[in-house]
Amino acid sequence: MPDRPAGGQPRVSQAKARLLRVLGHPVRVSILELLRDGERTVGDLQQALGLEASSTSQHLSALRSLDVLESRREGTNVYYRIKDxxxxxxxxxxxxxxxxxxxxxxxxxxxxxxxxxxxx
Amino acid sequence: MPDRPAGGQPRVSQAKARLLRVLGHPVRVSILELLRDGERTVGDLQQALGLEASSTSQHLSALRSLDVLESRREGTNVYYRIKDxxxxxxxxxxxxxxxxxxxxxxxxxxxxxxxxxxxx
DNA sequence: GTAGGATCTTCAATGGTTTGAATATTCTAA
DNA sequence: TTAGAATATTCAAACCATTGAAGATCCTAC
The missing domain is CATH 1.20.5 (Single alpha-helices involved in coiled-coils or other helix-helix interfaces)
Structure with missing residues (x-):
């Protein structure tokens, strides 16, 4: 397994860049700030952010896909929290x-x- | 001065996002890794990165414009280093x-x- | 001092990626 | 099955990266 994939830069640099890039968006930074003190529902976050539900969900899913957030469902609500x-x-x-x-x-x-x- | 500019999210979140986003690129992560142990010239970096001169220079300038790097000229060479x-x-x-x-x-x-x- | 060479930067055009908004779909609880 | 909530998909617009060419800047040597 080569250290440097076709792209050019080492795999490790690419992984770090992926993480930093997903964090590098005003909405996603705000989400993490809102979750600093504990978990919250999607609806709650949406309201605090002042966004459409769909847009909120997309940002949450971007963060979850890189393992920054994790979620659990309770009844009709989904709670998100910071994983690490x-x-x-x-x-x-x-x-x-x-x-x-x-x-x-x-x-x-x-x-x-x-x-x-x-x-x- | 409002906390929340027209964009939607607070200014502070935007500032953090700008910084994280400029760091969120494989080439720029590599640059910072190369500079971890001290300053280097542009040509040196360019060779280590395997990039065009102009592309290297533009990434460096992106990092410098957000105050991540600083530079000094010595003769025909320019040395870059991590500021903070x-x-x-x-x-x-x-x-x-x-x-x-x-x-x-x-x-x-x-x-x-x-x-x-x-x-x- | 000025011609040539080396190093770095800037500019403009291109191609690709990300974003935001709207819509459609899936999932869940009652 | 129905309503409400969350997610997925789509597509136009905005943004970013890369390239090549031209432009600065500085050193050396004549």
């Missing part, structure tokens, strides 16, 4: 990276403004 | 999630095979 808690950590890390990056540009901006005020 | 080390952590977390998920399906498969061998 490290998925939440991953999103939290993403948040930290973004925050740092924004803080850096903020402080750069402040420096530029200071300089403008004092120079010449 | 937590980006590496994020990829590592992704790897762990995938590994666990694969192990789970492996053991499920093993159970199925055992049952097949002993039943009837």
């Amino acid at each position: 808690p490290r998925t939440t950590d991953l999103l939290e890390t993403a948040r930290k990276i973004i925050t740092t990056s924004l803080e850096d540009s903020q402080s750069l901006l402040a420096q530029l403004n200071d300089r403008e005020a004092t120079e010449d | 080390p937590r980006t590496t952590d994020l990829l590592e977390t992704a790897r762990k999630i995938i590994t666990t998920s694969l192990e789970d399906s492996q053991s499920l498969l093993a159970q199925l095979n055992d049952r097949e061998a002993t039943e009837d």
Whole structure:
């Protein structure tokens, strides 16, 4: 079994990319944030997201097909939950990276403004 | 300033999604893996990736535009490096999630095979 | 200083993939 | 069987990746 399939990049890179890509959508990020504190029904999620039922279901199924979510049925409702808690950590890390990056540009901006005020 | 822009999902979710999506491509995952141990030139990366120069440059620029990478020029070469080390952590977390998920399906498969061998 | 070569980036066109919305279908509980 | 809920399918529009050509930028050597 070759490490590098026809595509070009190694299998492991491809697997990571698949996971990150499925997480890389605003609706799906919102879903994970909603599920951070525990399971919820599809109808509940749909309402919180402000989406059509069909669209909600499609995003949920994308996440489940990569094993990010799992579901159980109870009567007429289906409950979804996050399968691996490290998925939440991953999103939290993403948040930290973004925050740092924004803080850096903020402080750069402040420096530029200071300089403008004092120079010449 | 509204939390929820016209798009639908909150700004924060959108920002996270942008970051995760730019990381969600096999070539860009490979780039980050190559840069894990330190900076490298574009030509070096290009060769390791097996890509066209222009394609390499565009992936690098996508990563830089979201502040994932930074670069410096030295003579005719440009060196790229990872800006925030937590980006590496994020990829590592992704790897762990995938590994666990694969192990789970492996053991499920093993159970199925055992049952097949002993039943009837 | 300027011609040539090397490295990297940008641009525009193409082909492919993903998304969103609407509709149809399946599933479940009563 | 019927209503309600969830999922699957479809198709047009938006988006992304790749390619090749042209454009910068910098070094070296004459």
